[in-house]
Amino acid sequence: MAGFLLRRLVNYVVLALVATFLAFTLASATFDPIGVLQQRNPPPPAASIEAKKRDLHLDQPIPQRFVTWMSGVVQGDFGRTVADRPITDELGRRIGVSLRLFLLGITFGIVFGVLLGVVSAIRQYKFSDYFATLFSFILLSMPVLVLGPLLKLGAQGLNDAIGSNVLIFVGEATPGFQGNWFESLVDRLQHLILPTLAIALGQIAFYSRYQRSSMLDVLGSDFLRTAQAKGLTRRKALFKHGLRTALIPMATLFAFGFGLLVVGGTFTEKIFTWYGMGDWLVVGIGSQDANITATVTLFVAVCVLFSGWLADVLYAALDPRIRVN
Amino acid sequence: MTVILNEGDAAGTTGAASGSPVDAAPEPEKAMTRGRLVLIRFMRNKLALVGLVVIIGMYLMAFVGPLLSKWTYDQQDYAAFLEPPYADHIFGTDKIGTDMFALTMRGLQKSLIIGLLVALISTTIAAVVGAAAGYFLGVADKALMWVVDLLLVLPSFLIIAILSPWFRGKSWWLLVIMLAAFQWMITARIVRGMTLTLKEREFVKAAKFMGQPARKIIAKHIVPNMASLLIIDATINVGSAVLAETGLSFFGFGVQSPDVSLGTMIGLYAESATTFPWLFLFPAGFLVVFVLAVNWVGDGLRDALDPTSTRVRRKEKKTKEKAAA
Numbered sequence: 071m072a073g074f075l076l077r078r079l080v081n082y083v084v085l086a087l088v089a090t091f092l093a094f095t096l097a098s099a100t101f102d103p104i105g106v107l108q109q110r111n112p113p114p115p116a117a118s119i120e121a122k123k124r125d126l127h128l129d130q131p132i133p134q135r136f137v138t139w140m141s142g143v144v145q146g147d148f149g150r151t152v153a154d155r156p157i158t159d160e161l162g163r164r165i166g167v168s169l170r171l172f173l174l175g176i177t178f179g180i181v182f183g184v185l186l187g188v189v190s191a192i193r194q195y196k197f198s199d200y201f202a203t204l205f206s207f208i209l210l211s212m213p214v215l216v217l218g219p220l221l222k223l224g225a226q227g228l229n230d231a232i233g234s235n236v237l238i239f240v241g242e243a244t245p246g247f248q249g250n251w252f253e254s255l256v257d258r259l260q261h262l263i264l265p266t267l268a269i270a271l272g273q274i275a276f277y278s279r280y281q282r283s284s285m286l287d288v289l290g291s292d293f294l295r296t297a298q299a300k301g302l303t304r305r306k307a308l309f310k311h312g313l314r315t316a317l318i319p320m321a322t323l324f325a326f327g328f329g330l331l332v333v334g335g336t337f338t339e340k341i342f343t344w345y346g347m348g349d350w351l352v353v354g355i356g357s358q359d360a361n362i363t364a365t366v367t368l369f370v371a372v373c374v375l376f377s378g379w380l381a382d383v384l385y386a387a388l389d390p391r392i393r394v395n
Numbered sequence: 396m397t398v399i400l401n402e403g404d405a406a407g408t409t410g411a412a413s414g415s416p417v418d419a420a421p422e423p424e425k426a427m428t429r430g431r432l433v434l435i436r437f438m439r440n441k442l443a444l445v446g447l448v449v450i451i452g453m454y455l456m457a458f459v460g461p462l463l464s465k466w467t468y469d470q471q472d473y474a475a476f477l478e479p480p481y482a483d484h485i486f487g488t489d490k491i492g493t494d495m496f497a498l499t500m501r502g503l504q505k506s507l508i509i510g511l512l513v514a515l516i517s518t519t520i521a522a523v524v525g526a527a528a529g530y531f532l533g534v535a536d537k538a539l540m541w542v543v544d545l546l547l548v549l550p551s552f553l554i555i556a557i558l559s560p561w562f563r564g565k566s567w568w569l570l571v572i573m574l575a576a577f578q579w580m581i582t583a584r585i586v587r588g589m590t591l592t593l594k595e596r597e598f599v600k601a602a603k604f605m606g607q608p609a610r611k612i613i614a615k616h617i618v619p620n621m622a623s624l625l626i627i628d629a630t631i632n633v634g635s636a637v638l639a640e641t642g643l644s645f646f647g648f649g650v651q652s653p654d655v656s657l658g659t660m661i662g663l664y665a666e667s668a669t670t671f672p673w674l675f676l677f678p679a680g681f682l683v684v685f686v687l688a689v690n691w692v693g694d695g696l697r698d699a700l701d702p703t704s705t706r707v708r709r710k711e712k713k714t715k716e717k718a719a720a
Contacts, residue, residue, distance in 0.1 A: 085548050096557045101560055215658075
């Protein structure tokens with residue numbers, strides 16, 4: 071089993087490198103930071119443009135630029151932005167902002183998605199099943215860029231009804247907030263609820279559909295009947311034997327789901343004005359900055375691959391056949 | 396309406412052979428053809444029928460609606476700035492007095508055309524590449540599998556966003572091509588898998604031994620036998636293409652001004668959702684309803700075309716259902 075997981079890990083590291091290389095190459099080939107500089111009014115002197123070109127290594131071929139950048143990354147230096155600020159300074163804070171959102175979103179998404187799927191499978195064609203189906207159909211048709219503003223609208227209505235700002239939908243914390251750790255925590259929570267919902271609702275809908283169909287397959291199986299025949303209660307049979315089997319095909323979905331989450335996260339950050347990695351990607355492309363873009367891609371790739379690898383671990387944990395081979 | 400159902404008919408006549416050899420045997424009296432059966436099953440599905448009506452209604456509305464309105468998108472009403480919906484402007488006006496109905500229709504037009512084109516192109520590519528990869532195997536096959544893997548790590552959203560500075564200011568056709576270029580891979584992989592099994596079927600072998608060239612076998616025997624899958628996929632792809640387009644346009648990475656799409660409108664007015672909700676709610680509502688309708692039709696087609704479909708035999712406990720993605 072350790073061999074299997076190690077092989078997958080190596081495979082993922084190679085994929086992440088290729089993905090980052092591709093993003094870096096594409097970005098370097100299409101971006102024109104000098105063009106942006108030249109459009110300034112008054113135009114900067116030719117000498118400073120030349121200096122900028124040298125600073126950005128634009129005189130070198132793209133593969134060589136990538137090697138230069140990558141060798142920096144290995145040592146923990148992600149290069150400098152077009153505006154000549156070190157990327158590494160900002161990276162940690164932005165990763166913190168995004169990961170907080172992603173981890174909460176995916177945890178809620180998986181837990182409630184799986185629960186909802188299981189419940190609607192067990193109560194197939196009952197009212198709750200139809201309700202869950204309708205709920206996920208609507209949410210799956212509703213991208214974050216619609217859901218986010220709608221949540222804001224709902225939160226505003228709620229705030230007005232209560233008469234105080236319970237749910238805050240701008241930023242990740244009140245700027246210049248003063249108070250003890252508990253008040254600060256409450257403040258952060260108030261900011262966190264809506265963006266987390268924006269991400270988690272879509273995930274819940276996504277996972278619940280798959281979980282429902284995989285649970286339905288298991289419900290009709292012989293081993294579940296056997297488990298009940300040998301004296302297990304239905305609940306115990308369902309959760310010890312049924313759910314575990316039904317989760318196996320879900321494990322491979324988690325990697326897919328994470329890709330979805332990262333893209334959704336970009337919208338969430340923009341809508342709720344969080345300055346995380348998704349926001350940075352938009353900033354990076356806006357300022358035609360290959361280093362920022364490649365850094366964000368690397369982050370996305372590492373996240374997706376880590377979740378893919380985690381899915382493999384889960385797969386191995388759930389399915390004994392993998393461990394034997 | 397006729398377009399999709401006629402395609403279903405075509406699938407019925409050619410696809411019957413793959414379903415089961417018994418069905419394909421010529422029957423003496425006027426038996427029910429598979430096309431009719433599919434039609435009846437589809438019509439029985441209320442949600443899918445509603446979805447179909449909504450889709451046709453939206454295409455009609457997008458192209459006929461502006462002709463009936465007395466305002467055009469480039470007119471400004473200096474007597475109405477930021478007015479909520481009322482008799483004269485049924486969707487209200489924005490801050491320079493543009494009629495939101497005319498603008499929304501224009502955005503809807505662009506989004507719907509892009510969705511349709513991208514779906515047609517990407518499904519065609521998927522059929523050709525997937526069938527060729529599965530039929531010939533070898534290098535092309537390896538490359539396809541690898542590209543699909545890579546796309547999981549490097550979401551197409553990211554790639555197109557990175558390339559967006561390059562097609563900024565150019566025709567929206569480039570965006571159609573870019574979206575299609577990144578949407579076919581996962582379908583192609585499914586097509587590849589189906590080709591692998593079809594390749595071993597008697598009728599394909601017979602054609603091969605009769606000396607048919609591979610190109611003809613793929614075009615005449617393999618692709619028509621996957622018509623069901625391709626129709627369903629093309630339908631679902633319209634929805635995902637519209638979502639991808641709006642997502643990119645939201646950040647200004649997709650449709651560029653002077654063109655308008657639902658995505659650019661949502662991007663522009665998302666900020667105003669809490670203050671001037673009608674600016675945001677109309678384009679967002681059209682987007683969600685359209686995607687929802689597409690998903691319902693896709694689901695209905697799947698149930699109608701799939702012989703092991705659940706809705707037809709819903710009494711049976713053991714069901715096999717694919718989740719709507």
